[in-house]
Amino acid sequence: MHRKDRIFEALRSLCAQRPAQSSALRRHAGFSAEEVAELAEVDRTNASRDLNLLAQEGIIERIPGRPVLFTIKAPAQAARSADASDGHEKTHTGQAGLSGPLLAQKQDQPPSISASVHVGAVVTSFETLIGSNEGLKVAVQQAKAAIIYPPRGLHTLLCGPSGVGKTTFARLMHAFALELKALPPDAPFISFNCADYAGNPQLLMAHxxxxxxxxxxxxxxxxxxxxxxxxRGILFLDEVHRLPPEGQEMLFYLMDRERFRRMGDVRERQASLLLLAATTEDPNTALLPTFSRRIPMTINVPGLNERTITERYELVRAFFTAECSSIGTNIHVAPQVLRALLLYECPGNIGQLRTDVQLTCARAYLEYRTRNLSELNVHTDVLPDHIRRGLLRTADFHRTLEPVLHQLEATHIFTPTGLSLDSIPGSTHDLYDSISTELTALRSSGLHADEINDLLHLDIQRYCQRFADTVTQERSDATPNIVDERILAISHSIVQFAEEQL
Known part of the structure; x- marks a missing residue:
């Protein structure tokens, strides 16, 4: 059974155990990603991603709030959703991308309801790409369109700064083409960096x-x-702007006629391929107009500073998981380390972020081995200075961190199996012990006393606010059981009027 199927089954099981709720109480009829993840025995982040995908496909309902809840759609609601999707997002009709219980759910719908499936709902390798439904959503949709466009796809130019993952993106386009059979099963993916031979144009052309x-x-x-x-495959040319003008002209001829000549040969040869090119420069000035005009699809791959904080958090987790697998032992990552990695300036984008995580793990591993420690701990002392400075931006970027604040209260434990366990502190956690521990850690990191005070002040505020939110929610839920709803409504109106006057 696929992971997404397990997630769906877990949610359906939870919903079956809870009595049906009236529409007025619909907010309390769902389940959080954490509850579903626990029953399905999967990582909470993966469960959240799959639940959001199921909601986008119209299979389940997403109920906004804190936390976000999910529930199985009522039959009438599902019918309305299907009718709406028929009206504006019907790329092709069928049951592609659905398997097991999800397919069964679609088949259980009334015969008059056709299951409209968007291209993005097909299970592809792009789903493994962090941000495919967030910061990279537009780029992924463009890439899929370029691959499936008849008869053999559209030549594509990937634009973006160094380190954003253009090569990885190109490889995923190739994988997507193979999965959809847009290319033959043995279609090659040939990658070449034009900068490697930029100093010798003749050798570059020969290669x-x-x-x-x-x-x-x-x-x-x-x-x-x-x-x-x-x-019959894909040719990926990185740093294509380093190709000399005559090389760009020969590629133009290849794309136009599917013909080319070897160096020193007068005989034309035939080659049918899909060209993917990448550049860090402005294509309007770095490429010949005749060449760039032959590339109908241009995809902008955003930099790390354009991605959401949730995406950056997931990238950091993925990189620690990869290092953990390489080292072969658990890695304990302190909350302050995660915060620093989320906030420090990273001009080299994802490539630099991965290198910095690797460097941090290497420093922690050295300490682990030389001191014969029982655990491999990544703490602020092992952070390079340019990463540690990210902690100084906490006050300025506190609102940016809000989507992942709850996760940042935890020591993350990464295992060689790839599973990340978040040790979330419970409500019985002693606040004063926490302050003492944080104070010691921050002092040893070399931060100024005023900066330490500001950071601890924010931590105390967040700690108290978390419990205040819980109490407020519990009181709001209990009030209708004690006070008549009409009196409650009048009271709210009086309070609102008073706030406006004051």
Missing amino acids: LFGVERGAYTGADRNREGLVEQAH
Whole structure:
């Protein structure tokens, strides 16, 4: 059973155990991602992602609030949702991407309701990409459209600063093409960085288009180029702006006629391929107009500063999980370390973020081995200075951190199996012990006393607010059972009027 199916089954099981609620009490008829994750025995983050996908597909209902709740749709509601989707998002009709219980749920609907499935609902390798439904949603949809466009897809230019993951994105486009059978099963993915030979244009052209024996001194044999190797597949050219003008013209001819010539050869050869190119420069100034005009699809891959804080948090978790798998032992990551990694300035984008996590783990591993510690702890002392400075931005970016504040109260434990366990403190946690522990850790990190005071003040506020929110919610839930609703409504009106006057 697929993970998404398990998530759906867990939610359906929870809903079956709870009596049906009236529409007035619908807010309390759902279940949080944490409850579903516990029953399905999966990571909470993965459960949240799958639940949101199911809600987008119209299979379950998402109830906004704190926390967000999910529930199985009522039959009438599901029918309305299906009718609405038929009206504005009907790319193709069918049951693609649904399996097991999810498919059964669709088949249980009345025959008059057709299951409208958007291309994005098809289970693809893009679903493994962090941010595919957030900061990268537009880019992913463009990439899918470029791959499935008849007859053989659209040549595509990926634009974005260094380190945003353009090469990874191109590989996922290839994987998506294979899964949808838009390319043959053995279609190659040939990757080449034009910057590697930028200082020698002749060698670059030879590497790309191939060489006929005797074309130049030292060319003692015929050699096929990357264009021939990519036949019936994808050719990915990174830093394409480093390609000389004559090379861009030859690529233009290849895209236009599917023909090319090796260096030193007068005979034309045939090559049918999909070109994916990437650049960190402005294509309007860095590429020949005749070349850029032949690339109909341009996809902008956003930088790390354009991604949501939730995406950055998931990226950090993924990188720690990868390092944990490499090391082969559990990694305990302190909350302050996670906060610093979420807030520090990272101009090198995802590439730098991964390198910085690796460097941090290497420092912690050195301490773990040299001191013969029982646990591998990543604390603020092992952070490089440029990452530790991220803690100084906590006050300025407190609102930015709100979506992940609850997770940042935990020591994260990463295991070699890839599972991340969040040790969330319970309500019986001693506040004063927490302050003492944090004070010691922050002092050892070398921060100024005023900065330590500000950070601890924010922690105390957040700690108290968390319990205040809980008490407020409990009191709000209990009030209708004690006071008549009409009196309650009048009281709210009086309070609102008083607030406006004051």
